[in-house]
Amino acid sequence: MPSWRAPGPRPHGPAPDSEKNKKSPIAAGPKAVEQGKKVARVNCASCHGNSGKGNGPAAMALNPKPADWTAKKVQDETDGEIFWKITTGRGAMPSWKHLPENDRWALVQYVRSLKK
Numbered sequence: 001m002p003s004w005r006a007p008g009p010r011p012h013g014p015a016p017d018s019e020k021n022k023k024s025p026i027a028a029g030p031k032a033v034e035q036g037k038k039v040a041r042v043n044c045a046s047c048h049g050n051s052g053k054g055n056g057p058a059a060m061a062l063n064p065k066p067a068d069w070t071a072k073k074v075q076d077e078t079d080g081e082i083f084w085k086i087t088t089g090r091g092a093m094p095s096w097k098h099l100p101e102n103d104r105w106a107l108v109q110y111v112r113s114l115k116k
């Protein structure tokens with residue numbers, strides 16, 4: 001079992017190389033972005049905020065803070081890396097692997113749409 005699957009604190013490190021190059025199985029475009037936005041409003045906005053800037057109502061109590069999806073740091077990652085981080089969870093962020101895979105890729109598309 002790879003160490004990042006182990007129970008206990010969620011990882012902080014980079015995504016494994018095998019995950020970085022994963023390509024989204026869903027087509028990019030307004031439909032995917034809209035789907036991702038809906039899923040994000042329900043599941044992510046409490047921490048990441050309605051516009052993804054990491055300033056949701058629950059963010060105050062967290063350190064490190066929820067990621068700003070519009071930031072270069074996030075946008076510089078590959079789709080596979082972002083997908084892996086959502087799926088695995090990170091620090092204070094829980095894993096989202098219970099969300100349908102399709103919704104997780106739609107979240108990646110939505111995050112991409114926020115690039116400044």
Ligand code: HEC
Binds near residue numbers: 043048077090
């Ligand atoms: C309980 C609050 C919380 C919720 C809810 C939450 N996140 Fe997070 N998220 C965080 C925190 C905190 C971090 C930073 C973790 C760290 O680096 O320690 C983070 C980091 C991330 C990152 C990593 C950015 C990077 O490049 O390192 C992504 C992507 C992300 N969240 C996406 C999502 C998505 C998509 C959802 C909804 C399905 C979501 N998050 C829901 C708190 C949350």
